[in-house]
Amino acid sequence: MSRKQVFQFLEMPREMPRRIPVELRTAGDWGELYGRFGAQEARHQSGRCLDCGNPYCSWKCPVHNAIPQWLQLVQENRISEAADLCHSTNPLPEVCGRVCPQDRLCEGSCTLNDGFGAVTIGAVEKYIVDTAFEQGWRPDLSAVEPTGYRVAVVGAGPAGIACADRLARVGVQAVIYDRYEQIGGLLQFGIPTFKLDKAVIARRREVLEGMGIQFRLGVEVGRDVSMEQLLEEYDAVFLGTGAYxxxxxxxxxxxxxxxxxxxxxxxxxxxxxxxxxxxxxxxxxxxxxxxxxxxxxxxxxxxxxxxxxxxxxxxxxxxxxxxxxxxxxxxxxxxxxxxxxxxxxxxxxxxxxxxxxxxxxxxxxxxxxxxxxxxxxxxxxxxxxxxxxxxxxxxxxxxxxxxxxxxxxxxxxxSPTVPEWMTKLGIEGTSNGRIVAGGEERLPYQTTHPRVFAGGDAVRGADLVVTAVAEGRDAAASIAELLGTQTPVRTPQYAE
Ligand code: FAD
Ligand code: SF4
CATH class of the missing domain: 3.50.50.60 (FAD/NAD(P)-binding domain)
Known part of the structure; x- marks a missing residue:
């Protein structure tokens, strides 16, 4: 990086993408508040990164995104590679780029916060993935060999989606059950459109189906299908049932x-x-x-x-x-x-x-x-x-x-609850309704039933999209370990 590039932040102030004017919002506009960077704005904002050598932003990000590396790829207009890199740590980067409380996470830890204004990390993450999708980029699973293993995922929220995504990448067939008629959990049924346009979820569903992930929607586990049936039909079960x-x-x-x-x-x-x-x-x-x-x-x-x-x-x-x-x-x-x-x-x-x-x-x-x-x-x-x-x-x-x-x-x-359809199979909960998962004698995210794993709000209590994603992702690694198949990455792999 040249000296001029290193000091780009001195000439280029932090800027967020344009927002819908307040008069329209107060007059009832439900559109996503923030627009998207153009290519030049994205390059300029990415170029503000100091590449400080000790990327606090990455460590503060719960999925440990390779942020400085993808900011560099944006400057070089290598959007497909940036999208690959985003997905290597985060199965839902376009969602996190929109809804993460960045001021408390990645951007809150940016070295430039010291008076210059943090790099607009979330907005660049959204730019990378939206642009890549528009250019036809899709996750490449062509080298993945099917293992024959099948896993049922209960809950099509961020935790369940992240788990299914990682399993699909190592050839494990994931089938996601949700009581709602659409995927997304609180992304679809909770977070309003001014923070997250629902077309983003519909596009992600298309991508997930393209990866071979199947959905059984409008099916409530414990009512329409029993946990016993799932355990009979599948090699393992992941519970991402949220906190309701x-x-x-x-x-x-x-x-x-x-x-x-x-x-x-x-x-x-x-x-x-x-x-x-x-x-x-x-x-x-x-x-x-x-x-x-x-x-x-x-x-x-x-x-x-x-x-x-x-x-x-x-x-x-x-x-x-x-x-x-x-x-x-x-x-x-x-x-x-x-x-x-x-x-x-x-x-x-x-x-x-x-x-x-x-x-x-x-x-x-x-x-x-x-x-x-x-x-x-x-x-x-x-x-x-x-x-x-x-x-x-x-x-x-x-x-x-x-x-x-x-x-x-x-x-x-x-807060979450541990319903009877779980407890009768030996899946234990804490006194405040969280599913017990992980601990000394178990794999990370493994419940007190050896073939059942859990993550997201159901385990940690109501929290964030990105923490649910992190837990679903890492639970998939534990499931793969149990099945003895290739293990998807638990810790992030940074680009050279
Ligand atoms: P969920 O998203 O709740 O998904 C659980 C899914 O499991 C649901 O689809 C549910 O239908 C399904 N399910 C449950 N039981 C069954 C069953 N028996 N059978 C079949 N399906 C079942 N976080 C942020 O990071 N940024 C934000 O801006 C933000 N805003 C929020 C706004 C609101 C109004 C709320 C309520 C939360 C917000 N959050 C935000 C928190 C975030 O949405 C959650 O932490 C995250 O969605 C948890 O993911 P999850 O997969 O664990 O659970
Ligand atoms: Fe990580 Fe969220 Fe920041 Fe993206 S927006 S880098 S997922 S903390």
């Missing part, structure tokens, strides 16, 4: 008219936005919320979203696009403690969302007809860290108030 147990907070009055759980709201609204049938029975993602959610008319109404994570941000930004009059996010800690991406908070703020930090909800206020009129909150200060190291929100006596609302959306998060 809703944390409702137990607020007094939460059964009032106008109080909505976040995920069914997002799922149903997503169906309407994408033109899918909202009345399908597969719209019931959470046990206990058996009724289909009817998305209320939010036009001109006061919406309060409780919770400050990714789901909360998706709810406030959806409410804005649905024409709500005023949208407020109430969060019990301070802004710095918000668990999601700072970029998403900034986008929400720009779209007109009001944030009330250090407000803990105490209950839902209602009128005589049991319709919501507001949320009673108490102000908090941050106390000592809890067992997980997060500072506890301590209520301040005498600081109660009411935030007026016509609609309240509860977005306190999700």
């Amino acid at each position: 147990r809703y944390t409702d907070g137990g607020l007094p009055g939460q059964d009032a008219e106008g109080v909505l759980p976040a995920l069914p709201f997002l799922v149903q609204n997503g169906r309407i936005v994408t033109g899918a049938d909202p009345a399908t029975t597969q719209s019931r993602p959470i046990a206990g919320w058996e009724d289909l959610i009817k998305v209320p008319d939010l036009a001109g109404r006061r919406v309060v979203v409780l919770g400050g994570g990714d789901t909360g941000m998706d709810c406030v930004r959806s409410a804005i696009r649905l024409g709500a009059g005023r949208v407020t996010c109430a969060y019990r800690r301070d802004e710095a403690s918000m668990p999601g991406s700072a970029r998403e908070v900034a986008n929400a703020r720009e779209e007109g969302v009001r944030f009330l930090f250090n407000r803990q909800p105490l209950g839902i206020e209602t009128d005589a007809q049991n319709r919501v009129t507001g949320v009673r909150v108490v102000e908090t200060r941050l106390g000592e860290p809890d067992a997980r190291g997060r500072r506890v929100a301590v209520p301040i006596e005498g600081s109660e108030s009411v935030i007026e609302a016509d609609v309240v959306i509860i977005a306190f998060g999700f």
Whole structure:
């Protein structure tokens, strides 16, 4: 790299791809917020990489992408090779490039963060893969010999897809089961279109089918097909069933008219936005919320979203696009403690969302007809860290108030469950509903049943797309090890 190239970051500021103007977003535009770099912009932004010799970005990335190497390939316009390299560590790079909280991961660790602005890693990752696909690039499995082994994957979310992808690359037939009629898990039924266009998932399905992966959609394991049947028919099973147990907070009055759980709201609204049938029975993602959610008319109404994570941000930004009059996010800690991406908070703020930090909800206020009129909150200060190291929100006596609302959306998060169809086969769970996987006496991601593996939100609790991908990928390596076949890479192979 020449001296001029090394110092490109001095002349070339960090830039993100163009965004849909805020006036269109607030007027109801559901398109993906960020556009895509043109070839020259991608080269310029990639050229800002210092190639610092110690790529913190790669180590902070949960799948350990070979970031400096693919940035160099983009500068040389070698897009197919860059796409190969992206896929060598990450089965869903175009998705991660769009939805990873880069400010907390790769870009957050970029050396240029020291006042110059990180390299726009996620946007370049999206550019590489979208461009390669458009140019006809596809994963090349022509040298793969079929082994005759077959593995059932339960869950077509990021964890299941990543596992199936790696198995296909070593000649193991993967068959993915999902209760939904489309693949993607929360990528399809959860994350809104303004963060991830659903055409991206449809294209990935085509790619996966081209790799020989089969789907059995609209099939719920434990209801339509038993785990015993899967174990009889397949050599091993991978469980990537996600985390769908809703944390409702137990607020007094939460059964009032106008109080909505976040995920069914997002799922149903997503169906309407994408033109899918909202009345399908597969719209019931959470046990206990058996009724289909009817998305209320939010036009001109006061919406309060409780919770400050990714789901909360998706709810406030959806409410804005649905024409709500005023949208407020109430969060019990301070802004710095918000668990999601700072970029998403900034986008929400720009779209007109009001944030009330250090407000803990105490209950839902209602009128005589049991319709919501507001949320009673108490102000908090941050106390000592809890067992997980997060500072506890301590209520301040005498600081109660009411935030007026016509609609309240509860977005306190999700946790997994270990259903009876798993436990009766000896698959153990933890007290908080996570599937036990890995540990000293087992292969990584192997459950307490020797032929069953698990990963993603079902094992680690609700987290991120990229961590689910990492776990599905590495579980495939363990499955291959069990079967005694060629093992797909567990740790990344960097380019020379
Ligand atoms: P899932 O994506 O939940 O997939 C599990 C799949 O298993 C589902 O399709 C489900 O139908 C299927 N399944 C479950 N049980 C059965 C059964 N018995 N039979 C058949 N199929 C079954 N992460 C980010 O990195 N960035 C974001 O911006 C982001 N935004 C988010 C927004 C929302 C609203 C939510 C809820 C989450 C968000 N996340 C985000 C988190 C991310 O989506 C998840 O961590 C990730 O999808 C987990 O992947 P998974 O494969 O483990 O589970
Ligand atoms: Fe960054 Fe996510 Fe891509 Fe890793 S997968 S490089 S964390 S955007």
